Amino acid sequence: xxxxxxxxxxxxxxEGENLTVYCNSSSVFSSLxxxxxxxxxxxxxLVTVVTGGxxxxxxxxxxxxxxxxxxxxxxxxxxxxxDTGLYLCAGAEGVLPSIQGAQKLVFGQGTRLTINP
Amino acid sequence: NAGVTQTPxxxxxxxxxxxxLQCAQDMNHEYMxxxxxxxxxxxxxxxxxxxxxxxDQGEVPNGYNVSRSTxxxxxxxxxxxxxxxxxxxxxxxxxxxxxxxxxxxxxxxxVV
Numbered sequence: 421x422x423x424x425x426x427x428x429x430x431x432x433x434x435e436g437e438n439l440t441v442y443c444n445s446s447s448v449f450s451s452l453x454x455x456x457x458x459x460x461x462x463x464x465x466l467v468t469v470v471t472g473g474x475x476x477x478x479x480x481x482x483x484x485x486x487x488x489x490x491x492x493x494x495x496x497x498x499x500x501x502x503d504t505g506l507y508l509c510a511g512a513e514g515v516l517p518s519i520q521g522a523q524k525l526v527f528g529q530g531t532r533l534t535i536n537p
Numbered sequence: 538n539a540g541v542t543q544t545p546x547x548x549x550x551x552x553x554x555x556x557x558l559q560c561a562q563d564m565n566h567e568y569m570x571x572x573x574x575x576x577x578x579x580x581x582x583x584x585x586x587x588x589x590x591x592x593d594q595g596e597v598p599n600g601y602n603v604s605r606s607t608x609x610x611x612x613x614x615x616x617x618x619x620x621x622x623x624x625x626x627x628x629x630x631x632x633x634x635x636x637x638x639x640x641x642x643x644x645x646x647x648v649v
Contacts, residue, residue, distance in 0.1 A: 462640030
């Protein structure tokens, strides 16, 4: 199983500041996903990036997949208290070679983000 | 459209008891997975399935069994509960390989 390392693990900033969360691996993933999780709930998918170098924007959130498809970043512009939560990256890796394309998802340990008013 | 439904939401077991965590999805997704979430450790894959009748182990399979007799259901069975299995368990499903997963709201399990 390939490992995903997220940094920082904890981040507390003031409303209006910018921030970047990183997700790194020594291995290549076929795709990478970002999730956000609120207390007492399951993770909710924010974005999937597939192509090396791909950049996707979701309002104030910008997601980038590294050229070599080993790393990804999440940048939040002008953070708001509503952005508070646990952010998880997850990489898709191939399994069961006998079943073409079958993949499973492995997660990083998460970044707990707190935006203070 | 209910998505992914997990039951129960909370459970307390005594050491050595067995139980089944239920997971059902109504989206006709082929891919389903069970994860456990512990503080500071993100989500760790227990077992996964790529279709009815096809399952495999994830990172932390010991003490757990799964079966997938239908596309909709993917129950997780704890054979003999141990305090180390105290955790929050999430079931998730996806429509395609590498596609985004839809998660249930979780089962909080305490083993005493």
